[in-house]
Amino acid sequence: MSDSAIRAGRRVKRGRNAIAHVVLGGGGLLMIAPLIYQVIMSISTNAEVQSIPPTFWPSEVQWHNFADVFTVMNFGSSLRVSVLITMLRVVGQVILCSLAGYAFARMRFRGRGAILAVILSILMVPGQLFLIPQFQIVQNLGWLNTIAGIVAPGLFSAFGVFLMRQFFMGLPDELEDAARLDGANPFQIFSKIMMPLAANGLWALAIITVLWSWNDLLWPLVIASTQDAAPLSVGLANLQGEHANNYPILMAASLMAMAPILILFIAMQKKVMAGIGRSGLK
Amino acid sequence: MSNPTTELRAAPEAGPEEKPAPLRRRLVARGDGAWPWLFILPTVFGITVFYLWPIIQTFYYSFTKWGVFGGAKFIGLDNYVRLFSDSSIPQSLLNTIIYTLIVLMGIPIAVVLSALMESPGLKFAGFYRTLYFIPYITMPAAVGIVWRLVFNGDFGPINWFLSLLGIEGPYWTSTPGFALAAVATVGLWMSLGFNLIIIGAGLREIPQEIYEAAEMDGASRLRQFFSITVPLLTPSIFFVSVVTVISGFQLFDLLYVMMGKANLAMPQTQSLVYIFYNHAFLENDKGYAAAVGILILLIIAALTAVQFRVQRKWVNYV
Numbered sequence: 001m002s003d004s005a006i007r008a009g010r011r012v013k014r015g016r017n018a019i020a021h022v023v024l025g026g027g028g029l030l031m032i033a034p035l036i037y038q039v040i041m042s043i044s045t046n047a048e049v050q051s052i053p054p055t056f057w058p059s060e061v062q063w064h065n066f067a068d069v070f071t072v073m074n075f076g077s078s079l080r081v082s083v084l085i086t087m088l089r090v091v092g093q094v095i096l097c098s099l100a101g102y103a104f105a106r107m108r109f110r111g112r113g114a115i116l117a118v119i120l121s122i123l124m125v126p127g128q129l130f131l132i133p134q135f136q137i138v139q140n141l142g143w144l145n146t147i148a149g150i151v152a153p154g155l156f157s158a159f160g161v162f163l164m165r166q167f168f169m170g171l172p173d174e175l176e177d178a179a180r181l182d183g184a185n186p187f188q189i190f191s192k193i194m195m196p197l198a199a200n201g202l203w204a205l206a207i208i209t210v211l212w213s214w215n216d217l218l219w220p221l222v223i224a225s226t227q228d229a230a231p232l233s234v235g236l237a238n239l240q241g242e243h244a245n246n247y248p249i250l251m252a253a254s255l256m257a258m259a260p261i262l263i264l265f266i267a268m269q270k271k272v273m274a275g276i277g278r279s280g281l282k
Numbered sequence: 283m284s285n286p287t288t289e290l291r292a293a294p295e296a297g298p299e300e301k302p303a304p305l306r307r308r309l310v311a312r313g314d315g316a317w318p319w320l321f322i323l324p325t326v327f328g329i330t331v332f333y334l335w336p337i338i339q340t341f342y343y344s345f346t347k348w349g350v351f352g353g354a355k356f357i358g359l360d361n362y363v364r365l366f367s368d369s370s371i372p373q374s375l376l377n378t379i380i381y382t383l384i385v386l387m388g389i390p391i392a393v394v395l396s397a398l399m400e401s402p403g404l405k406f407a408g409f410y411r412t413l414y415f416i417p418y419i420t421m422p423a424a425v426g427i428v429w430r431l432v433f434n435g436d437f438g439p440i441n442w443f444l445s446l447l448g449i450e451g452p453y454w455t456s457t458p459g460f461a462l463a464a465v466a467t468v469g470l471w472m473s474l475g476f477n478l479i480i481i482g483a484g485l486r487e488i489p490q491e492i493y494e495a496a497e498m499d500g501a502s503r504l505r506q507f508f509s510i511t512v513p514l515l516t517p518s519i520f521f522v523s524v525v526t527v528i529s530g531f532q533l534f535d536l537l538y539v540m541m542g543k544a545n546l547a548m549p550q551t552q553s554l555v556y557i558f559y560n561h562a563f564l565e566n567d568k569g570y571a572a573a574v575g576i577l578i579l580l581i582i583a584a585l586t587a588v589q590f591r592v593q594r595k596w597v598n599y600v
Contacts, residue, residue, distance in 0.1 A: 020398040021406070027395060028413035031471065035416065037439060038428045050437045096324050103321035107314040115326065122333050126532060126582055128558045128575040132343060132568050133336035156328030186317040215421040217535040218555075222563050233423040237539055240427050244542070247431055254424040265419045269412060272419070276476065277483045 042251035049247040065252040074227045078235035085150050086213040090206050092155035101164025122158040145229035167201030204275035232257040343572035361573035378553045382530030384466035392477035400485045418475025426539030433464045458550035477522045484518030516597040
């Protein structure tokens with residue numbers, strides 16, 4: 001290829017990428033514009049939020065809006081509930097789903113295919129079909145407005161079992177055989193050899209569970225309506241009902257509720273994206 | 283979704299049987315005794331109590347009427363008859379369909395953005411990925427509050443922007459029609475990050491040689507996009523469209539937070555799941571709510587089946 005051709009090729013490439021930058025940059029700005037707007041409004045006065053034309057920067061930064069969130073809603077206890085229900089569900093699902101997923105992928109027992117098929121059939125059923133009976137179970141156990149009540153159904157996951165089974169199916173047999181010859185029992189093989197190998201699958205499961213647990217609204221709305229028992233999603237929905245026009249406080253509360261997951265997931269972005277990508281595996 | 287079950291029957295047998303190693307066969311034939319049952323017991327228990335039995339119960343409830351003081355009375359098919367005479371059902375079905383169609387528009391957008399993002403040697407690609415990914419991980423209840431302000435009729439930035447163009451913006455979240463468009467816009471905004479992850483992964487699997495060959499044949503970049511990228515992406519596109527339709531029919535959080543229970547435009551905007559929630563937990567009409575739930579199940583099952591049937595016509599599996 002001649003020099004000029006190479007140069008022309010480079011020019012074309014640069015031209016192309018310029019278009020890519022314009023489109024991706026413009027679109028990206030649109031994507032985060034609402035959040036930038038939220039941040040600015042969360043440090044403005046209510047009068048500034050409601051002014052026309054909009055003020056784009058507050059005349060004086062109102063940091064106290066974030067402190068005020070604690071007086072209009074029980075933010076501390078909602079945060080505690082959100083953290084606890086998320087942690088419990090992640091731990092529960094990681095243990096239970098990997099145990100079951102491993103058994104379905106690697107062990108032989110009567111009825112394996114049939115039991116798995118029944119569990120997988122749940123994946124096609126929309127969540128509303130479980131909601132009324134689940135509510136009754138929690139009510140009968142006296143667990144309304146408790147962490148146990150919010151967490152209980154979410155400790156188990158048909159999706160998680162399927163995800164972990166797919167992972168264990170993809171691991172090589174040899175290590176397992178060697179351990180068996182050395183006299184390890186199935187639980188030792190599972191916990192010492194297979195679990196470490198399934199780290200990617202466990203990450204994917206944990207990430208999906210964190211996202212879903214932290215953000216879910218409908219189930220906790222039904223189960224935990226009191227201020228002290230409500231996780232952040234319900235707390236925000238209630239706050240919006242009670243202080244619909246106190247915009248700076250709403251923006252600050254919403255920002256504080258999202259921040260932990262946003263910071264955590266942006267920091268681990270590669271893992272999170274890989275996990276979400278994997279969860280969509282066939 | 284039919285894949286896992288078919289593959290599940292074939293795969294476990296295929297592995298051990300094909301290998302000639304007698305040692306392995308002996309190990310497998312021995313079986314694992316009671317161990318597997320210990321492994322699956324907690325899950326089988328939890329899934330039965332919290333998922334399988336509830337499905338049966340909900341099915342039964344859909345034939346009952348609930349009294350004010352609890353207790354359910356069997357009323358046969360009355361709830362299903364009522365579904366047909368309840369005018370809010372077709373309205374909410376239409377709303378759900380419109381919402382889903384708007385969110386589906388995120389898929390072609392994601393294909394174009396993804397193709398640009400994967401341009402060879404593009405700088406800041408990681409940064410762009412982060413920007414588009416952020417809305418996907420936000421809490422619907424939290425961003426719903428933000429978007430309600432963004433769409434505010436009096437001082438929201440969208441109407442201010444429209445006023446610059448000489449357009450008088452509507453009261454988005456309290457006007458039927460506009461309210462649904464506003465909620466769906468947010469749905470699209472949130473789902474784009476997920477679509478990009480799945481489609482981006484699909485794109486990276488397309489062998490670079492195909493593009494190089496096309497380049498040598500003098501195919502333009504636009505031509506490459508339509509003749510290589512899009513056809514080879516159809517499995518990913520199919521997957522995200524199935525997910526989008528299923529989650530579109532689950533619309534609740536955004537609607538609830540952006541509009542609020544007391545919103546007068548709610549009857550013209552509500553989704554099927556909102557109707558379910560309303561009857562089950564606000565009006566304590568759980569029998570009818572159960573029938574609405576069964577209806578949602580049937581619609582999602584039918585739509586998914588149709589999508590799997592139609593996929594043969596347009597999805598290319600290599």
